[in-house]
Amino acid sequence: MNISFTQNPNPKQKPASASELKFGTIFTDHMFVMDYEEGRGWYDPRIVPYAPISLDPATMCLHYAQEVFEGMKAYKSPAGELCLFRPEENFKRLNRSSARICIPPLDVDFCIEAVKELVKADSGWMPEWDDTSLYIRPFIIATDKKLGVHPASHYLFMIILSPVGSYYPEGINPVKIYVEDNYVRAVPGGTGFAKAGGNYAGSLLAQQEAAKKGYAQVLWLDGNSHKYIEEVGAMNVFFVIDNEVVTPALTGSILPGITRMSAIEIMRSWGLKVTERAVTVDEIYDAGANGRLKEMFGTGTAAVISPVGELMHSGRQLVINGGKIGEITMKLYNQLTGIQFGKGQDDLGWSVKI
Numbered sequence: 001m002n003i004s005f006t007q008n009p010n011p012k013q014k015p016a017s018a019s020e021l022k023f024g025t026i027f028t029d030h031m032f033v034m035d036y037e038e039g040r041g042w043y044d045p046r047i048v049p050y051a052p053i054s055l056d057p058a059t060m061c062l063h064y065a066q067e068v069f070e071g072m073k074a075y076k077s078p079a080g081e082l083c084l085f086r087p088e089e090n091f092k093r094l095n096r097s098s099a100r101i102c103i104p105p106l107d108v109d110f111c112i113e114a115v116k117e118l119v120k121a122d123s124g125w126m127p128e129w130d131d132t133s134l135y136i137r138p139f140i141i142a143t144d145k146k147l148g149v150h151p152a153s154h155y156l157f158m159i160i161l162s163p164v165g166s167y168y169p170e171g172i173n174p175v176k177i178y179v180e181d182n183y184v185r186a187v188p189g190g191t192g193f194a195k196a197g198g199n200y201a202g203s204l205l206a207q208q209e210a211a212k213k214g215y216a217q218v219l220w221l222d223g224n225s226h227k228y229i230e231e232v233g234a235m236n237v238f239f240v241i242d243n244e245v246v247t248p249a250l251t252g253s254i255l256p257g258i259t260r261m262s263a264i265e266i267m268r269s270w271g272l273k274v275t276e277r278a279v280t281v282d283e284i285y286d287a288g289a290n291g292r293l294k295e296m297f298g299t300g301t302a303a304v305i306s307p308v309g310e311l312m313h314s315g316r317q318l319v320i321n322g323g324k325i326g327e328i329t330m331k332l333y334n335q336l337t338g339i340q341f342g343k344g345q346d347d348l349g350w351s352v353k354i
Contacts, residue, residue, distance in 0.1 A: 005117075006047065017129075030118060031160045032160075034158075066101055069139035075134075076126050085352075093256065094138060112352070127164075167300075167302035167306075173307070176309060177308050185233075229284065236255070239279065240295035240328055244272075257300055297326070
């Protein structure tokens, strides 16, 4: 399919400084749009001026949350090249999310080309300041105009872009995390592994309560026993215990992060022992009490690598590594961002030039 292009006749004013880049609040001049109709498939791919979309009040995604999305970034190298980081993995995951809630799949290679064309069209929006990038948000919504709980027969696939800085105000400084033991995010057999909007709506109340207590994010426990650690709202999590890196195994209720996967591959290439297994919150607190817990960090597209300096669970405070960033965390951050921004060696071929 050929992608048509319509130039925005009224371009917006671009940010003048990095301080204006509050995550996910500024959007570029164009967006990618493509339609789906049952029996016809995906059709009419186009890049058009960024603008509101019109939806009927009965549009199914508004009532039954048949919606999925992705998060990825474009980076600018010192040589001025624009690059993506493992984009094929994002669109493979988008298709897995779609399959779980009965949305038809997309062609992965075509989606990558669509992203490239959109980034090219709005390349002037790529921020030039340190630790900034162009955030990419592909998403699909069901657009049938009728009520009734069943899969739709019409969908809209869109991609929008947003120049961004750090996801957390703390940047690479350690964040404080609240361990949630009342609400749950997901259960086995549910949609926890999918990047679906409903998962995030269900997390908002706990996140709001944690923020009131001064914590940046919520660390979720499993939905059955409330003992096993799963993930933070915007990140997968890792613990350095003695000389081993431990992360919760993917059991169907945890989002399989692209950055998580990349971090595991990098650390194993260093010769570190990285174990994916069940890990309880009590194990982490015990390891912290006896000095075996050396570091904790999160991984995600938005935050990349985020050190965790404190956990709070049931009134128990656990300060990790003196509230400072750890050696492995810092090394991993440097290697990952080095690949992403084209400042380091990409021996694994993860960086895709636009």
